[in-house]
Amino acid sequence: MDNSPTALFDSYEQDFKQIIQSIREKLDGDAKDERGEQKKAALRRVEMELDEADEMVSQMEIEIQGIPQSLKPSYQTRIKSAKADLQRYKKLSKDLHAALARSDLLGTRAGMGTPTSDEPYGASDRTRLLAGTSLLEDGSRRLQDSQRIALETEEQGADILRSLRGQREQIVNARDTLQRADTSIDRASGTLKKMIRRMYQQRVVTGAIIIVLVLLIAIILWAKLLR
Template sequence: MDTSPTALFDSYEQDFKQIIQSIRDKLEGDGKDAQGEQRKAALRRVEMELDEADEMISQMEIEIQGIPQSLRPSYQSRIKASKADLQRYKKLSKEQHTQLSRSELLSRPGVSATSDEPYGATSDRTRLLAGTSLLEDGSRRLLESQRIALETEEQGADILRSLRGQREQIQNARDTLQRADTSIDRASGTLKKMIRRMYQQRVVTAAIIVVLVILILVILWAKLWR
């Protein structure tokens, strides 16, 4: 298993490329020639894949925080290129959704683009306007969802940075405690040596006093018994 700091980033990027290739096939490849319900299903699948691709980019942005600074610029450029691809296909998907909706409305009975009434009967034109309004509302909701997703992504990145900072603080505190523990051990050894020397000095002092007392007693004995 690859344990390098860029392994997860590379994995997410590879998944992103596979998803984008699938989207490209549906929007620009053979899939774009599908009609009717088949085309609707393809576009629905594109929407799901766009969400998956968006999630892959979010994961890549999280993983880049753990990549060494010396390697990070090249990976940031790769994220930027991936975002550009994603936005391009989001725009293309939206355009094809709109084209499909217009085609369905114009293909209904009573609707003719070449008649004196460009949208057919008044009721058909009303339905077309309502459909357009719904599309615009859907687009606004999609943009709002994207904005919320980006805000959530930024908050997640901030939390990750905060956690990394806290981890560094804990590591620094642990190093400080280890140094303090080492200093305490050294101080304790020094105190033990001082105590040992103090006891040695006491023994020497006591021995000197005993010798002096014996000498005094000997002198007294000598004077008294002579």
């Protein structure tokens, strides 16, 4: 298992590229060439894959927070490129959706009141089209809400990572301070022990001097008494 700080980023980027390739194939194929329900189904699949690609970009932005500063610039460039690709295909998908809606609306207007072989139900098709357009708009709003929530979650995750990094730095600084304080205490303790030893040495010397002086006084007194 790759434990490098860029492993997860690379994995998400690879997944993103595979999803984008699938989106490109659908937009250049079924979503462009097909008609009617097949085209709608292809565009729905594209929308789901765009959501997945958006999620991969969000994960990449979270993972870049833990990448060393020396490597960040190149990975930030890769994220910008991924975002640009994602926005380009989102716009293309939106344009195809709009073109499909206009095509359906024009087709319905052409057949209103006069059923044709392509639209046997006449005006009722317009009702269904309007209902479908309303559902599409609701789906678009829900998708925008989901994207907004994802962005908010991403920002919260980034804030949490920054907070954790700051707390880690504080803990490291506190540990270093404690180590320095411990070293200072050891030095002070050694100094106190030396001072105590010297004090005892001075007491012994002083006691010895006193004993010698007492003996000398005693000898002097004894000598005088003998005379």
